[in-house]
Amino acid sequence: MARLTLLWQLLRRDVQERYAGTVLGVFWLLAQPLFMLLVYALVFGEVLQLRLGTQTDSASFAVWLFAGLSVFNALAEVLVRAPAILAERRDLLLNSPLPPALLPLLPVGASLVLELLSVGLLLLWLCVQGQCHWQSVFLYPPLLLLRVLLSLALAYGLAVLGVFLRDLRQMMPPLLSVLLLVSPIVYPQQAVPEKFHAWFAWNPLAQLVQAYRAVLLDGVFPWETFAVLLMLALLSLGLAVLLFQRLMPRARYVL
């Protein structure tokens, strides 16, 4: 109970701290993905005229893009912040009885806020357009859980490794650019020649993005993908937590 209070306090501050003194405040959480959507929709939808299968309007392309970006941005939040989170909260970690295992939860918590805001926005837009699938509301939470589990695995692993390997922090932004481009997020998979499709089958991010789209845009639950990704998520989370616990006592020496 007290732990939960502590986590809540930490999360609240974490979000507040980032947007303290800005004009938009917490709305930056929304402004950022919206801006990204605007740029991608313009460049890929209007300028490059990318289209999905038979559909021809650029509005549905934007919606499709937004679904993919929502999950990507949430993961990006975790990937960028996790390697530095222990160093960021060094003072608290070394000078108070704060359980270190709470810290990697912070970027995951922020990503959760981010994702819920953008997915909420997306569903609202779909309803306004009359393209809403009522099942999405029930099918989405399991997918969110899957994404959170994957994020936790990444957060715990990267947080503790980031203490020893300072380069990780610098590596994340370029890595994200690569991930964005090797996954069908800003372009549809069909736009890619057939021989590269095998790669997408092995790319968990591609699978996750496609699962999100299936649920949010088509109201279909991709059971097979979900099962495989869930196994992957649980396995890697187990490993990451183990790694975190084993390495944390050492991390104190070099923090």
Place this chain on the structure above:
Amino acid sequence: MSVEIAIRLEQAGVAYRQYQHPRDALLEWLLRKPRHTHFHALQDVSLDVRAGDSLGIVGDNGAGKSTLLKMLAGNLPPSTGLCEVRGRRSALLELGSGLQSEFSGEENARMGLALRGLAHGEIAQKLPQVLAFAELGEFIHQPVKNYSSGMVVRLVFSISAVIEPDVLIVDEALSVGDQYFQKKSLDRMREILSGGATLVFCSHNLYQVREMCRQAVWLERGRVRMLGDAQVVVDAYQDDVRGRNREEGKSAGASCPSPDKGRLGGVSLLSVTLNNNIFQTHAPFSVTLHASCGDRPLSDIHAGIVIRRNDNIQCYGISTLHDGVAMQPLGEGVIATKFTIDRLPLLSGEYCLEVWLIDSSGVHVYDSRERCCHFRVQQAGQQQGIGMVWLPHRWETVEVAEDALAA
């Protein structure tokens, strides 16, 4: 055991590993090959503190005091041995650590309470008390980065002490606060103690340690040099510090008149004897002097005695010349005198004597012994006062003027 132990340390130690580069710590783990050098901040500390008891920590800078406090506060796990603390602990450690400077005092208080294990409801209940105790006024809504160090102490102490901890740990940071707040916080500490909680207190203000604590531990280079009754440990530490100051004083060339070596007229000190070498304050004290008078007349030989504390302070000095007393002839060229203090007013410390044989002008020195007859004084407790000597005193009722009452 009938009494509950609140703090138990068994051969507890803290070693920091120092690495050339952070990645070495990871490589070491992967390759199982040591790549670090050890720094022992604390070694082999064993002590028990019963619930409701108080432990003071004294020692020089870098002796391991802060490390010990951090370990007791639960911020740092011991790398060897055992460290057990029962109950809710609350710590005021190094200044401002654990505070987030961008946030207001109130936000930090909320966080501090959460870190000390309070749940949401309790925080809402305790927060007004914390803010009231800190007395920071409007500043409580300002970011902590705008605080003075005294204000930071007010805030952190309030957070630590307003919740009722089972174990309260207070670092010397407290001394940064102003006199008003220091008194307020010491009162609060005493209140917590009398409520049955355990106190661990570390301060360079040895008087406060003696006042607040029943037990004390003296740390030196990460090890326990002495553990026991606070009065005894603090006295021993103080003696040691004074002793070291004296060494420094010596090398700086403390000036004392050197006797005219030539033993003019064959006058020399034969013996200086003290009736004891450990005294209690108010115990009888006497020094017996024997000297050979050579060819000088008795009236031209006088003895002087100086009591010096080991930090080189002259406590008192007097001579037979100034008191107008003659030395006593014992025959065969030997003269003697006995200097007696019925109730020695000196307070605890280490002292020594200086003995001089001077002529009747008081200028010429026949012979002298410096820093001889080392002795130690112990006092029964703080009730005999603090400082160097017990001074005769009394406390009187204040006369209240009639017209003052009427007004």
